[in-house]
Amino acid sequence: MPDPAEIRPFRFTMSEEAKADLRQRIAATRWPSSELVDDRSQGVQRATMQELARYWTTEYDWRGLEAKLNAVPQFTTDIDGVEIHFIHVRSRHEDALPLIMTHGWPGSVVELLGIVGPLTDPTAHGGRAEDAFHLVLPSLPGYGFSGEPAELGWDSGRTARAWGELMHRLGYTRYVAQGGDVGALVTDLMGRQAVEGLAGYHLNLLTAALAIADHLPKESAQERAAAEAFALFRQDGFGYFLEMATRPQTIGYALLDSPIALAAWLLDHDTDSYVKISRAFVDKHPTGGLTRDSIIDNITLYWLTGTAASAARSYWEDGRALAATLASGQAPPAVSVPVGFTTFPGEIWASPRSWVEAVYPGLAYFNEVDRGGHFAAWEEPELLATEIRAAFRPLRT
Numbered sequence: 001m002p003d004p005a006e007i008r009p010f011r012f013t014m015s016e017e018a019k020a021d022l023r024q025r026i027a028a029t030r031w032p033s034s035e036l037v038d039d040r041s042q043g044v045q046r047a048t049m050q051e052l053a054r055y056w057t058t059e060y061d062w063r064g065l066e067a068k069l070n071a072v073p074q075f076t077t078d079i080d081g082v083e084i085h086f087i088h089v090r091s092r093h094e095d096a097l098p099l100i101m102t103h104g105w106p107g108s109v110v111e112l113l114g115i116v117g118p119l120t121d122p123t124a125h126g127g128r129a130e131d132a133f134h135l136v137l138p139s140l141p142g143y144g145f146s147g148e149p150a151e152l153g154w155d156s157g158r159t160a161r162a163w164g165e166l167m168h169r170l171g172y173t174r175y176v177a178q179g180g181d182v183g184a185l186v187t188d189l190m191g192r193q194a195v196e197g198l199a200g201y202h203l204n205l206l207t208a209a210l211a212i213a214d215h216l217p218k219e220s221a222q223e224r225a226a227a228e229a230f231a232l233f234r235q236d237g238f239g240y241f242l243e244m245a246t247r248p249q250t251i252g253y254a255l256l257d258s259p260i261a262l263a264a265w266l267l268d269h270d271t272d273s274y275v276k277i278s279r280a281f282v283d284k285h286p287t288g289g290l291t292r293d294s295i296i297d298n299i300t301l302y303w304l305t306g307t308a309a310s311a312a313r314s315y316w317e318d319g320r321a322l323a324a325t326l327a328s329g330q331a332p333p334a335v336s337v338p339v340g341f342t343t344f345p346g347e348i349w350a351s352p353r354s355w356v357e358a359v360y361p362g363l364a365y366f367n368e369v370d371r372g373g374h375f376a377a378w379e380e381p382e383l384l385a386t387e388i389r390a391a392f393r394p395l396r397t
Contacts, residue, residue, distance in 0.1 A: 004078035005169060010085060010145065012069045018304055019062055023039070023102020024258055028056050029260045040274055041236075044264040051281040052263055052281035068113055075171060078144070079162045079275070082154070084299040085109075085145035086138035086166065091120040093132035097396055098172040099388070100136040100163055101377070104205075105244075105311055106266035108144045109122070110298040111378035112137050114289045118385035125382060130265055130396065138166060140182065142310030155317040156185045157193065164195030176392050178199040180376055185318065191192050191335045198354040202340040202391040203385070204376045206351040208359045211326060215358075222352040230349040233270075237348070240268055244312040245319035252309025255302075262308055265297045273372040288379040289296040340365030340391030342384070346373025 031050070035042040072087050087109055090096070099119065102112055119133045120124040139146040141154050141162070167175050177196055179187035184205040191201050209216065209230055209339040218227045234328065243251050267277055276287040277295055286292065302308050325332070339360045343350050345368075367387060372380035395397050 006077065006170065008076050010076050012066055012074070012145070012303065014062065014066050014346075022303060023057050025259050026053050029053065029258065030050075038266075040271065044268050044274070045278065048267070048278040048281055049260060049264055052267075052292075053291055055281060056259075056299075060293075061293060062297050062300075063241070064293055065110070065300055068171040068297065069109075072113070073114060075146075076132055077166070080163050081151070081164075082141045082149055083147035084138055084162065086136055086168060087112075087116070087193065088137075088170065089116055089135045091121045091132040091134050092157065093129045095130070095396075096120070096132035096134045097392060098136070098167065098170075098175035099392075100138065100175060100177045102138065102163070102179040102183030102186045103140065103143075103175070103182045103377075105180070105314070106269055106298070106302075107181065107375060107378065108137055108298055108301050109137050110294065110301055111375055114294075114381035115239070115377045115385055118382055119262060119388065120228075122385075122389065125385065127385070127389055133388075134172070135169065136167065136172075138163065140186070140311070140314065142314055143307055144305055144393075148307065153317070154314070155321040156182065157189045157316075157321060159186050160189035160193055160195060163190060164197065167197055172346040173197050174199050174397075178203070178388055180204040180375065182318075184315065188335075191337055191339065192333045194333075194336060198337055200338040200340070200395045201391060202342070202365070202388055204342050204344060204387075205347065205374070206341070206349070206355060206359060209349060209351070209355070211322060212359075214223070216355045218360065220352070220354070223354060226349050226352055226355060233348050237270060240265065241315065244315035246316070248309060248312035248316045252312055254311070255308035256306055259299070259303050262303055263296075265308070266299055270348045270374050272348075272376055273379075276364075276373070276379070289381055290375070290379050294361060294378070294389075335360060335362075337364075338364035338395065342366075342376070342387040342391070343378050344369045344372040344374075344380075345370065348374055360373075364394070 034046045047126050073089050076083050076085050120135050122131040123129050142148045177187045184203045185207045187201050213230050276290050280286040280292050341356045353366050376384045
């Protein structure tokens with residue numbers, strides 16, 4: 001019998017049949033009429049989607065995704081009954097600090113590819129050898145090349161424990177973690193569950209606001225702005241979140257059947273990111289790493305792996321886990337390791353220091369940067385790498 005704990009090499013190959021089927025489905029799209037507004041308030045705009053479809057079928061480098069992924073070492077291993085895919089890049093600097101970094105939704109490991117070089121080879125990216133990391137980038141269960149959970153219970157807390165097991169299998173007895181979006185929740189739960197070996201972590205989204213926003217301070221102008229942004233998200237930007245947290249199977253039928261439905265769903269996340277992505281297609285002006293090819297790389301990965309529905313189910317799992325936690329009335333476990341946080345101005349709610357300290361009273365590192373949004377690693381990989389280096393510098397031995 002094969003050993004389920006075995007670490008297996010992985011390579012991605014896109015079949016010509018899959019490519020042909022995808023192109024045919026895009027060509028057969030039934031388009032809705034144009035929105036009746038001149039902004040995104042009715043959803044993803046038709047001009048954006050039609051230009052995306054045109055580029056996808058006529059100019060997109062289909063083999064580019066394959067080359068980018070196969071340029072880094074990839075592996076799979078079975079953890080708790082689910083096959084987990086991960087990228088593992090060891091730095092040439094032997095004293096590098098191990099770091100596990102988790103993507104979110106609607107992203108994948110594609111959104112983290114640009115940060116591999118700056119973190120593992122800092123001397124080639126304006127850093128110092130002593131800032132190097134050995135980097136582990138897992139695909140969340142049900143996302144990308146990771147397997148779909150076949151049973152209930154795979155919420156972010158279970159994923160956090162799986163990441164601890166992954167780092168143990170790789171031989172890392174002391175390491176740090178980082179995450180944004182869903183990855184921020186997984187990373188925070190690694191800290192709250194005190195997974196073995198975790199020495200500290202860094203976040204760029206304050207997920208705790210989803211549970212305690214009403215109790216966060218709103219006295220300063222910055223705090224009021226954050227509260228207004230959070231309220232706007234709950235009022236006008238919460239559609240994708242609510243659908244996946246309550247009826248993921250329903251939206252899954254469209255996402256698995258139509259690549260244009262999938263693309264629109266993945267683009268309709270937050271206003272700052274959407275405007276930048278739309279600009280990349282309609283105006284041909286990309287923002288940082290949010291290029292046309294990288295955006296379609298991410299969509300194509302979801303399509304080829306058929307994981308849009310299983311990824312959506314992760315929100316259903318986390319929604320129920322959060323509801324159970326709130327119903328219990330118990331405070332979450334305290335964090336005993338150092339926590340760092342970076343606020344990016346284009347984040348859905350750009351958290352001020354007072355908010356972060358309300359969640360992490362012993363906050364070890366905090367900074368506000370001047371550019372970047374929700375997909376920080378994707379949009380501004382060099383800047384986020386600089387922040388990660390600074391946050392973890394005191395933890396190096």
